[in-house]
Amino acid sequence: MDGFFWQMLTGEYAHLLVVGNVVGIATWLRRLSNRKCSQITTWQDAGLVSAHAFLVGRLVQLAVANFGSAAYFRRAFVDSGVLSSADAKSRIGNRSWSDWWSLWNPLPFSLRFPGSIKTVAYGWVGERLPHALQMDVYRHENCGEMPPVLLFIHGGGWLLGSKATIPSTLTFQPGFENADCSVLACVDAYGTHDLTDRFGHYGRIDVAYVASSSFYKKSRYYVEAVLMNTRLCVNRPAFERASPLYHVLQHTPSSVVPPFLCVHGIFDSVIPIEDTCEFFHALQRHRQVTGRVNAVPDVFVPLPQADHAFNCIRSPRTVAYNDAVGVFLDLVLAAHTKQHAVLLTTSKL
Template identity: 35%
Template sequence: MPITASIPALFLLVSVASAMFTLNALWPARRFWPLVGAGFFASWLTGELATHHLFWQAAATGLFVWAGGLDEWPSMAALVIFSLSWMGLLRILVQSRQANEVMETALREGLGADYERLIPERFRDGLTERWTLRQRLFPLPIFDGRVERIKNIVFSKAGGVDLRLDVCRPKGLAQNELRPTVLFVHGGGWTIGSKDDQGKPLANRLAAHGWVVVSANYRLSPRFTFPDHIIDVKSAIRWIREHGEEYGANPDFVVITGGSAGGHLAALAALTPNDPTFQPGFEHVDTSVQGCVPFYGVYDFTDRKAIFKNTLLIPILEKAVVKKRLSEARSVFEHASPMSHVRADAPPFFVIHGEKDSLVPVGEGRLFVELLREKSTSPVLYAELPGAQHAFEVFPSERTGHVLAGVERFVGAVYGQWCAGREREVETRAAAG
């Protein structure tokens, strides 16, 4: 068969494969677990790189048309399929831009229409910053020249492991100058992941705009068993309390954040300040935090509402993480669940979840927010992002830019409120003295 005769068939095959990626990004598999894992990666890469998919599909179409023309029906069918795929990708791009409105609505509803006045003046300059053209074209975390990164500081030794963290801070930070602190906890199903491969867009943005961001590792399953993970996160908070000033981190103001398993650990740490079962050997240390921003987290190890009924969450927890059966050790699973620790004095929360999350159903975020709002006296913000998949903010995508801008506004407002509270305390003591 001549090569030119096979071009229309190849054109059709490529168009169908491309359309399947687009279709999966719009409606990812969530029920049949063997398809969920592969479907997640395909949906994630398509959804956050939709512009790139649009360009390469258009380029491929042009190449095929140039090589084989449109005389045969497979080529005509391929052109129709590609056109439908482009329409789907354009819809994904529209959903990505909607993240800006979703975040802004959450901020105004949770903090008030004039919330920006709460943000200290020095932290307002970068609020409108957007990704550069280079970042859009090459969507990998690029080190920001305005940021100084101090890597692999040992903050704890546990179970024969040297636990390490990185500090990202504004370049040129004056000695003895303290900046508000954000602690980032990576995800990975409590079994994989590292500070080295997650949280870079967040750390770069906040550190470039005046914050100190600490990214910490923790012990992973199956080698280690819960609660080792949360103990290590609390150890990172302890390190900030005891050594943060040496690196410009204000030890008195810490907001904790993380995604997926990191979202679970961040929320659990925020809701269990000074819980001795989660900080053995350093019970005297204040492990409270001043705010929490969990991304697409797991908040209930017991799955009380059967939100994870079609997933492998409980089997993974039983076999690799907790290493006990839920039916035989329910209290252990309960104690590991942020939902079991919602409290009136919880710090401000901003819960963020993608509408199309394949791995942690969006119902998990909704239920957690509902329970928090019933008890907490602090603001509880919630942003449900149209079209967003799990781990969406790994890439500096259009959606990621809008979401991180909203997160920066939130932590800035929380910091401003905290500063105002400290000033009132000083004035009260001065008046009483």
């Protein structure tokens, strides 16, 4: 975990780091050619330049993988039957000149939203030092009376509950028992699906890093101490109910699980990609057992060379991810609108 931040920065800013390091090597070589050096100094400089060149080569590999991420999104959408090859090529990773310039521009950028923005407090936490939990509500200026709602749940410790759908149990939705909380689709980016770690994937990460990082020794108990306020060995059913994988494994015929877009970096050093693989395989098994198939199939995209939280930085991989999310949600909304129109027509007949 200690090195996650630097790994993520290196992977997503690799194309900019290549340019900076190439300029640095060129400047260094120019200075060496303009001064008289002893033989020992020359060998030292040659060794440093060689090591620097090796580093640049590794950065080039990361940059190539980053720019090639769009191909993995396209392949996953085509293999899942969501898009044709032509549609995937035109809708994912098709960049304009302004988009390319924004990727090479190291300066921060701001987002503009054509509509109203309002910050509201949806709850209060803390007994001794209470403070408000706030969220930003965006409403597009051209949206209708009943637009679809996109709920973005950020990371950094948000491990609670099932992001798949609102469970039939009302345990995790107090105050919304009579509200329509149906979910049309779920975009699952490097999420946690099994708080019980029944397959031991998180345990292997802890063992691998415990020698080099005290954080990992403590992270094994993070869910128990911070999230669940109980031990797994004491109250395993509570951990099960809070795990999306548990609800999928139940194979309840009446449960409606929305289509999923699962994206996970293969080099994720925080949440093992095996966790998402197990969840996606269980999801496909659930579809087979219950026979409930959505109009838009599930999509799983494992991204090579990608670490945790890769989409927090504007990079070629992040832009391709944004394209894929937009395409997936557009297809789900179009299928839902079409199905709703058919139901209305049938009811009138």
